Amino acid sequence: MIELRSDHDIRTWLVERDESRLETLWEAADQVRRAHVGEEVHLRGLIEVSNRCRRACTYCGISVHNKAIERYRMTADEIVDCARRALDLGFGTVVLQGGEDPGLTASMVAGCITRIKQETGLAVTLSLGERTDEELTRWREAGADRYLLRFETSNPAIYARIHPAAPNCPSLDRLALLRRLDRLGYEIGSGVMVGIPGQTWDDLVQDLRTFQSLDLDMIGIGPWLPHPATPLAQDIEAFAGPTEQVFNDRLTTLKMVALARLLVPDANLPATTALATIDKDQGRELGLMSGGNVIMPNLTPPKYRVLYELYPDKACVNETAEECDVCLRGRIARIGRTVGEGPGQSPKQRRTAAMTITDPTRGAA
Numbered sequence: 294m295i296e297l298r299s300d301h302d303i304r305t306w307l308v309e310r311d312e313s314r315l316e317t318l319w320e321a322a323d324q325v326r327r328a329h330v331g332e333e334v335h336l337r338g339l340i341e342v343s344n345r346c347r348r349a350c351t352y353c354g355i356s357v358h359n360k361a362i363e364r365y366r367m368t369a370d371e372i373v374d375c376a377r378r379a380l381d382l383g384f385g386t387v388v389l390q391g392g393e394d395p396g397l398t399a400s401m402v403a404g405c406i407t408r409i410k411q412e413t414g415l416a417v418t419l420s421l422g423e424r425t426d427e428e429l430t431r432w433r434e435a436g437a438d439r440y441l442l443r444f445e446t447s448n449p450a451i452y453a454r455i456h457p458a459a460p461n462c463p464s465l466d467r468l469a470l471l472r473r474l475d476r477l478g479y480e481i482g483s484g485v486m487v488g489i490p491g492q493t494w495d496d497l498v499q500d501l502r503t504f505q506s507l508d509l510d511m512i513g514i515g516p517w518l519p520h521p522a523t524p525l526a527q528d529i530e531a532f533a534g535p536t537e538q539v540f541n542d543r544l545t546t547l548k549m550v551a552l553a554r555l556l557v558p559d560a561n562l563p564a565t566t567a568l569a570t571i572d573k574d575q576g577r578e579l580g581l582m583s584g585g586n587v588i589m590p591n592l593t594p595p596k597y598r599v600l601y602e603l604y605p606d607k608a609c610v611n612e613t614a615e616e617c618d619v620c621l622r623g624r625i626a627r628i629g630r631t632v633g634e635g636p637g638q639s640p641k642q643r644r645t646a647a648m649t650i651t652d653p654t655r656g657a658a
């Protein structure tokens with residue numbers, strides 16, 4: 294078994310290149326995954342509700358930097374239709390993700406959550422960026438179960454460069470927001486990009502430590518992928534600095550997934566679309582075999598899907614929801630795993646829910 298006693302132990306695995314030693318890492322992560330979250334792969338249907346965004350994140354293809362892209366916002370009816378599709382396809386959860394779009398108002402989103410809950414009973418995850426306390430409270434009251442907000446990197450200097458304040462929109466402390474979401478009773482998900490210009494191996498160690506300290510229910514890890522319309526891709530050198538640079542490749546991403554599984558054994562860990570994008574043949578399977586237990590099939594109507602361009606050449610972008618579903622179920626079956634039934638709560642949340650019998654102040658998801 295693998296010992297991860299110190300930051301040095303973690304760093305040693307991150308820089309390891311010997312394939313036979315790495316086999317030990319993949320096997321350990323796979324064993325811990327099996328013991329803590331089982332063989333089931335949970336499907337979360339992703340609905341990319343809007344590509345409008347007021348933020349100036351220097352990595353993201355739908356930020357204000359991208360002047361060329363056509364902007365869209367789905368209507369409430371379109372969003373609820375996608376959720377019905379998720380139910381028909383047997384998914385347990387829908388994820389409403391979008392840019393930080395003020396047009397996704399508190400009442401519009403609350404209305405969608407209420408309708409989805411009433412009509413489908415599915416678990417609802419939100420991933421709508423840094424929103425006000427009133428909005429987050431209202432959406433939780435409307436029935437939202439989970440919130441995804443990646444902290445992107447634990448290095449404050451890099452974070453400031455990739456997530457600068459934009460006009461009329463101060464940059465909020467995402468770690469504080471995650472703790473607040475936890476207190477509001479959401480299951481909380483976060484994550485990072487791997488291989489951001491300027492990111493070092495020690496930064497990745499701290500990212501993993503931050504996952505532990507937040508005690509996350511979900512952890513999304515994907516490679517940073519350069520989008521030509523973003524400042525980060527246009528001037529990598531200016532962002533990179535003189536230090537050692539982490540790779541934004543498959544191997545480093547898989548090591549991060551495996552180490553996250555070993556350090557936060559109960560978390561739900563997706564095999565991300567960004568990982569599938571850099572290895573369209575094997576990325577999903579390798580993510581699932583290195584500690585992953587979740588996949589987020591895309592349910593967004595194809596006419597919008599192509600416009601939700603966080604990075605170029607995104608996996609599954611030219612498929613319908615049905616094609617995506619058939620393809621992903623095939624991939625899961627071929628590696629001997631099963632598709633999960635129900636909402637796929639994290640084991641931590643199931644324990645917390647059991648505790649609410651004695652502690653009514655703690656919200657169950």
Ligand code: SAH
Nearest residue numbers: 352353391392393422443516517518603604
């Ligand atoms: N507006 C929401 C949702 C953002 S998209 C928010 O800010 O939380 C979801 C995730 O996609 C981001 O958190 C980021 O980690 C990832 N992402 C965005 N642009 C990317 C890029 N160019 N390469 C890799 N991942 C990217």
